[in-house]
Amino acid sequence: MIAPDRLYDLALVFAFAALALAQLLAMIRLVIGPDVTDRILALDTMVVDAIGLIVLLGIAQGTQIYFEAALIFAMLGFVSTVAYARFILRGDIIE
C-alpha cells in the first residue's frame, strides 16, 4: 500500500508526463499533418495541453499566480484557431 502523500506526488508526476507526451504527439501531427486542417487542429490541441500544463505547474508550486496566464492562453487559443480557420475559408480574417 502506497502512502497517500506519495500517491499525490506520483499522480502529479504522472500527469506532467502524460501531458508532455500528449503535447509531443500533437506536435508530430502538426509536422506531418497532410493538410492545413490537421495543422489547425493540432495547434488547437497544443493550446489546450499547454493550459493543462500551466494548471499543473500551479498545483505543483501551490500558487495561484498562473491563473491569469492560463486564462489568457484559453482566450488567445480560441481567437487564433478561429482566425486561422477563417483565413483558410475566406482568404481574409476581418472583412
Place this chain on the structure above:
Amino acid sequence: MTGIVLIEIVIAAALVVGALFMLVGSIGLLKLDSPMKRLHAPTKAATLGVGALLAASMIHAFAFGDGSLKELLIMAFLFVTAPISANFIAKVAIHRGQDMPPPEPPNDDTWSTLDAPDTRPGRPDAPVEP
C-alpha cells in the same frame, strides 16, 4: 488528518483522470486516419481532460490555500469555445474537400455552408449560362 488524506486522494484521482483524457485525445489525433475522425478525438477528450485538471486545481486551492472559484472561468470559457472552434475546423475540412463529400440534403438544393450567394440561380450576380 483523515480529511487531508481524503482530499489528497480526490486530487490525485482528478489529476490522473484529466491527464489520461488529454493523452487519449492526442493519441486519437495522431492515430485516426481521416480529418473528420481526427477532429473528433481532441476536441472532446482534451476539453474534458482540462476540465478535470482545473477541478483538481480548484480542490487543491480550497484545501491548502485561499480557495476561489476562478478556475471555473477557464473551464466555462473552454467548454463554450471548444465546439465553436471544432465547427470552424470541420468547415475548413468540408470546404477543402479533405473528407468524403457530405450526402445529399433531404429537401433543399445544397447544405447552407456550401451555398455561396453569388452562385445561386436567379440572382443578378449569378454566373451566366453559356
